[in-house]
Amino acid sequence: MAELTYRDAVARGIAQEMERDPDVVFLGEDIAKAGGVFKSTVGLLDKFGPLRVRDTPISEQAILGAAMGAAMTGLKPIAEIMFSDFIAVCFDYFANQMAKSRYMTNGQVKCPLVVRTANGGGVRFGAQHSQSVENWCMMIPGLKVVAPSSPADVVGLLAASVRDPDPVIFFEHKSLYPVKGEVPDGEIVDELGVAKIVRPGRDATILALALMVPRAVAAADKLRAEYGIDCEVVDVRSLVPLDTQTILGSVARTHSVFTVEENPRLCGWGAELVSIIADEAFYDLDGPPVRITTPHIPLPATDVLEDKAMPSVDRIVETIRRAMGS
């Protein structure tokens, strides 16, 4: 067992897979010589050499296109899109190309690639470098979407993503990069499509993702200590494939559900989960499902404003407390 930061876990996960399989290659902007702008890929160039770890020009479309062409013809590429906001710059490859090639060609073309990207806010980078955009990918049929909340999950889910034969979009959270966590030694391979109950509870279910998971846990602790409300926190981890059974099972036990979402309100990932819950767990609910989200605004740059926009521990506590009638 070792204590690793989330960013070091990224390098560890990539290295684990590149060691295992010589067909795993890695490309992106400033990922090789500089070790990544977030210093999340330090050491990989030294370890695997410039043929396998390649710096690219500022060409998001070329990065993803090349990853796709290599994946189609036998390699297992990991491509980095530096900030998840830049998905918008090369969205054609997400929406039209890698997601649909297998289907359109009747199964002839495969696309076993991973796109890793730094997602989310809290670092005061402003509206175009702070967005949470997992929902942009969740809604495209054919993609898989993953967002780990801890260093151990980074390694395990990255390994699972690289081994997955479908295109997987791996959303790291930039605010979590410095966070430390326990990571077991040796090879770690997790599973896509599995949510984790990180804090069991009786009175309400909180569904959260990435940075919102530790905030939800802190809020649950506070709700228990100060108001006697015992919340169960579910780390959703994988939006596609979605572990509906764990989520519905939790709601069946607690009868109340809240989501904590960093994305702006409309069409956030929680809206889809709430829709499924309202449909299939309606008669388990004693009250309406409540979403706690960033409001539907671009994110401001200044720290006090950004903190007010993103769901905070206090806002989570207050919302749940009021909803549960305490």
Place this chain on the structure above:
Amino acid sequence: MASRPTKAAVIDDISTELRLRMYRVQFELRECEQRAYDLFLQNLVKGTSHLSLGQEAVAAGFASAMEPGDLTFCTYRGHAHTLARGVPMDKVLGELMGRDNGLLRGKGGSMHLTSVDHGVMGSYAIVGAHIPIACGAAWRAQYKGAKDVTVCFFGDGTTNIGAFHEGLNLAVIWKLPVVFVCENNLYMEYTPIGDVTAVADPAAGRASAYGLESIVVDGQDVDVVYRTARAAYDKARSGGGPSLIECRTYRYSGHSRADPAKYRPEGELDFWRGKRDPIRIYRERLLASGIDESTLAEIEDVVHRRVDEATEICKAALPPSADLLYTDVYADGGWAWRN
């Protein structure tokens, strides 16, 4: 430094057998594409289709110079490129007609013809998207030390989109074994290419921006195309990096079904269909070189017969069954996004 369109001189570096093969391929491409058009008029081909009538020499020339393991990427105007690599006619026509025997069992349609078995790595409907993808396929060859070449076809309009520039740049800096072929048929969809392009030669005029040689050839002369292709492939295979080749050609039909191409000046179509028709040009050349008329007539008869046979197969085929709706979204063959 641009190469001016060359006249075909002595053709003894291309064997008779190869010449006859290239004639046959061009004739197949023409007849099959024409049949596709007829079937459209009978409402048996639905949706949209982009015909390459008039551009046969480009497809046939580049394909004939390839090795079997080479890979091709083309645009939605890809019927000819698909057929030229040996994909059977009934599979192509079947796909256009939305039948179960189609190349993609009706799931992709005209714009996405793909046959990985033949090295046809897809036809792409988003302009320029396949250029970086072709780079990726070439990168794989370089990485694995394989000797196959990736050939990427696109139109004149593509040279103005972002992905073209990103892909060309990447191919050059990584020295990838990829050949980029621009089929300049003088029109970007409904607009003359000159109206929307900053340089006179849409592809060759950009070559210097990427440190590449500026190459323009007569796309209606299959011998010229063949030789140009061979040179580019040899360069790529030996580690010499990418080439960008602009082929001057012409399309007889409109951009797509919906387009009767009334924007063309009077007489332009007739000129290209007459003096510049690649099949007529080659036919005359073959006869002049001593090939018997009966040989050519026999080739043509066989092609006609095969086109008819393919048509009948497709007409008798059923549409795909409804369960195909849900197959192959994911690698497990299904579409399950939840448990």
Place this chain on the structure above:
Amino acid sequence: MPQLGETVTEGKITVWFKSVGDAVQPGENLFEIETDKTSMEVPATTAGTLAEIRVRQGEVAPVSAVVAVIADGGISISVARPSVRLEGFREVRTPDRRYGPAKLSNGVTVSPLARRMAVEAGVDLTRLKGSGPHGRIHAHDVKAAMTAAPAPVTMSAPAAIQAPGSDAVRSLYKEVPFEEIPLDAMRRTIARRLMEAKQTIPHFYVSTDVALDRLLALREGANLALAAKLSINDFAIKAFALALKSVPSANAVWAGDSILRFKHADIGVAVAIEGGLLTPVIRKAESKSLAAISAEMKDLATRARERRLQPQEYQGGAASISNLGMHGVREFAAIINPPQSSILAIGAAQRCPTEGSNGAIHFVTQMTVTLSCDHRVVDGVLGAQVLAAFKGAMEEPAPLFA
């Protein structure tokens, strides 16, 4: 008419280049069409003779319509319907809607979970007071109703007097020896339902005496012929059913915002069992023979004592019968089983003196019966009429054998 453009639905033929009778070769232009987007020439694809022009110059036809016929040409294709096979994966799994409306007939709203719990536990939501905003009923309200007696439901404002709490009762008796019996589900249900009946149903009572001599004589004769013996209760069930049929307004129940008047007389019959009682229902009792009623009663009573009744066997009906005569009770007034509207209490048969028509005293065998009625549904006169009909049927019982 060919398909020109994805959104085009029709075209106009602007020019015919050929006339009927002309020879036609593939590739020759036949006609020119104009759509809302463009115009183009359409060539023939087969050789032959233009035999018929169906859409003339200047006319409009929808895409795919046959506009002309070329003899020795023409292709027709029949396309078989594809067979539909569905995948195993379902992406939407909406369950059935099974648990009643969100808003009750009395205007109270109920949470989805509370609705489900109420159906599963057999709790009547209209009897509950909700603790949520605007009186909304939540899960813990239903849960409370499922256990010991809940707070009483009152239609009017003043709060009812509360019974002493459990601890108060225990401490009141703490000086005397007692055995504490835990409450089972049946006891809880009896307590709850009959408390509810007494607090919410406006009871009134009508009594009469029924002379049984005729009936007893006929019964003796019948029982000689029948294998299974008829009891007085069997006669009473049928007589009560016929009485309700003859006063249809009394064969009805209060439904909150309406009265449900039944076509058939389903009669509940109280059966004492160990630890309590059950009331299985004889359906359509008015149309069953005495022998059938007798046999059914025996079966229901047996299974009731063995606790083997299905829910549908003890639910329903507008009225019940309860007989304590075998215990020597002369007369009693029973409590109505909600949601029914009456219950007939039958006392013991006794020899009693009565004045005869000639002024002399003679003895008759008679029993006292009391009908408890829900005054919301059964007014005084109706109750009296039911009772009179019952008395008449029991005292002249020949028609009961029909």
